[in-house]
Amino acid sequence: MRKIFWLVIILNFILLIPRFKANLPVLKSNLAGDLIAAIPLGVNDLLHAFDWLKAQKENGSIRDDAVVVCSKPQFCYYYAGLRSVSFPFTENKNLVFSTIIQADLIIAENTQYLSQVYLNQVLMDSSEYFRPIYRTAEKVPVLVIFAVRKDEVKKLHDKQL
Amino acid sequence: MKLKFFKSFELRLAGLLFLQLILIFLAFDFQIFMGGDAHSDILLAESILSGNGYRDIWDPQQPQDNWRRPGMPVLIAFLYLLFGHNYLIIKFLMVLLTCMITVLLYLVFKDEIGDNLWFLLLLFITNAAILEFARYELTEIPYLFVILLSIYFWKKQKYIGTILCLILAYHIRTEALALIGAFLIYYLLQKNWKKLLIFGASILAGILPWTLRSIMVGGNQQIKVLLAKNEYELDSGMIGFADLIQRIIHNFKQYFFKYGGVVILNSEGFLSILIMLLAIVGLFKSLKISSTSKLIFLFVIFHLLVMVLWQPSATHYRYLVTISPFLMLGFIYGFYSSLKFVKGLF
Numbered sequence: 001m002r003k004i005f006w007l008v009i010i011l012n013f014i015l016l017i018p019r020f021k022a023n024l025p026v027l028k029s030n031l032a033g034d035l036i037a038a039i040p041l042g043v044n045d046l047l048h049a050f051d052w053l054k055a056q057k058e059n060g061s062i063r064d065d066a067v068v069v070c071s072k073p074q075f076c077y078y079y080a081g082l083r084s085v086s087f088p089f090t091e092n093k094n095l096v097f098s099t100i101i102q103a104d105l106i107i108a109e110n111t112q113y114l115s116q117v118y119l120n121q122v123l124m125d126s127s128e129y130f131r132p133i134y135r136t137a138e139k140v141p142v143l144v145i146f147a148v149r150k151d152e153v154k155k156l157h158d159k160q161l
Numbered sequence: 162m163k164l165k166f167f168k169s170f171e172l173r174l175a176g177l178l179f180l181q182l183i184l185i186f187l188a189f190d191f192q193i194f195m196g197g198d199a200h201s202d203i204l205l206a207e208s209i210l211s212g213n214g215y216r217d218i219w220d221p222q223q224p225q226d227n228w229r230r231p232g233m234p235v236l237i238a239f240l241y242l243l244f245g246h247n248y249l250i251i252k253f254l255m256v257l258l259t260c261m262i263t264v265l266l267y268l269v270f271k272d273e274i275g276d277n278l279w280f281l282l283l284l285f286i287t288n289a290a291i292l293e294f295a296r297y298e299l300t301e302i303p304y305l306f307v308i309l310l311s312i313y314f315w316k317k318q319k320y321i322g323t324i325l326c327l328i329l330a331y332h333i334r335t336e337a338l339a340l341i342g343a344f345l346i347y348y349l350l351q352k353n354w355k356k357l358l359i360f361g362a363s364i365l366a367g368i369l370p371w372t373l374r375s376i377m378v379g380g381n382q383q384i385k386v387l388l389a390k391n392e393y394e395l396d397s398g399m400i401g402f403a404d405l406i407q408r409i410i411h412n413f414k415q416y417f418f419k420y421g422g423v424v425i426l427n428s429e430g431f432l433s434i435l436i437m438l439l440a441i442v443g444l445f446k447s448l449k450i451s452s453t454s455k456l457i458f459l460f461v462i463f464h465l466l467v468m469v470l471w472q473p474s475a476t477h478y479r480y481l482v483t484i485s486p487f488l489m490l491g492f493i494y495g496f497y498s499s500l501k502f503v504k505g506l507f
Contacts (some may be wrong), residue, residue, distance in 0.1 A: 001500050001501075002276075004500070005280050005493075005496065008284075008426065008496075009287065011426075012283075012284065012288070012426055013287050015289070015426075015428070016184070016187075016188075016287060016289055016292070016427060019188060019289055019292075023188055023189075024187075026190050026192075027187075027189060027190060030190050030191040030192060031191070035192050037190075037192070038190055038192060039192065067221045072197055072200075073219050074197055074200040074201045074219050075200055076219065078200045078203070078204060083219060084219055084220070089394060090394075114393060
């Protein structure tokens with residue numbers, strides 16, 4: 001009976017080998033100094049966007065206290081040093097719109113489920129209030145950063161009053 | 162003679178730990194975990210270190226955090242204070258704690274399961290999910306270490322140590338309520354009123370301050386998420402009875418038909434249900450063996466109960482990693498019982 005169990009252990013070990021093999025290039029890249037070797041493409045685009053935002057902040061193009069709407073607010077502060085909030089997870093477009101126009105910058109992602117469902121449509125429906133300032137290179141971009149057009153938002157508020 | 166035997170036993174453990182370190186290295190990476198939890202914990206640690214308290218410093222309003230448990234951020238703050246602000250130190254601590262879990266498994270079960278101990282330890286060190294979480298800056302490994310430590314203290318009848326570990330575990334992951342519940346139900350079934358009262362009152366006193374703080378800063382978020390129909394759809398409202406049944410069926414399928422095999426053997430998919438059934442039957446069969454077995458059985462059942470009730474969007478094998486060694490133990494018992502049963506048939 002014990003022999004069967006030893007076979008189970010050996011099988012368990014054998015099943016690890018393909019995982020080790022797949023991890024080897026990542027480990028090698030990491031040891032060579034590349035610490036984003038295994039990060040999925042969508043997240044990698046997000047990290048590049050944060051690098052860009054950080055550079056803009058450092059050269060004064062973006063205020064230090066600018067607020068970013070982003071699906072991963074913690075990442076935004078960790079990598080770009082900019083405070084961030086998420087958009088509300090609701091199909092109530094008015095609520096999403098009124099939330100995001102309070103921020104200064106908005107990161108829209110085409111590969112991120114929550115962004116696709118709750119944010120991107122609002123941005124398209126009210127495009128006059130947002131100005132793209134960064135986008136990835138693809139024909140249909142994976143990620144776009146919009147600046148909120150505060151002048152247009154002010155006009156809207158004045159009209160509502 | 163006895164001493165010689167003991168020494169050879171320890172040597173085998175040292176060898177096993179060496180092998181575990183090699184396996185962890187082969188599955189290791191030096192990158193930060195990109196799921197978001199690690200970043201939140203690190204930023205909360207930064208908030209603590211900057212003297213701002215326990216705040217979401219990434220948020221423009223910097224509100225008091227009312228979602229994450231304080232255990233991990235406090236641990237990270239302590240590490241950052243000692244070794245500087247670099248997430249790699251958290252990763253190395255996880256590796257160390259994973260090896261220490263192996264030692265604790267050895268110490269807890271060496272008198273209970275005979276030679277099967279080595280099967281348990283080998284299953285543990287060759288498990289892909291454990292190797293994966295040994296490199297993440299997440300709460301699973303510290304939590305597993307603390308709950309095993311609580312069981313170790315309990316076996317040694319060092320009850321203050323047990324209670325302190327349970328309180329600590331609750332501050333690392335809320336699911337520690339499953340083990341706390343297991344201890345209390347165990348004493349209730351034993352009709353040991355004195356220990357039931359002491360454990361209950363001490364743990365309540367230990368978890369009360371943070372619970373009160375949570376209530377004061379906006380109520381228990383975990384309960385709110387548990388009762389929401391879908392945490393990613395605010396419009397869908399609260400869960401109803403039919404939704405609850407659907408949720409239980411969905412989560413049961415995920416944990417028993419898909420993920421169970423991942424945390425016991427390195428097998429995902431159709432074998433999962435067989436592996437999980439063997440594990441549960443094995444844990445049930447082990448009830449007669451010792452009081453530790455009874456406690457572990459209650460703990461695993463309560464943990465699984467919480468998991469099948471939780472948000473379907475959050476089903477993942479990571480939520481079984483924290484009971485993985487106990488499921489492995491059940492699998493070993495279940496495997497032997499089934500083989501004996503089959504042999505008896507022919």
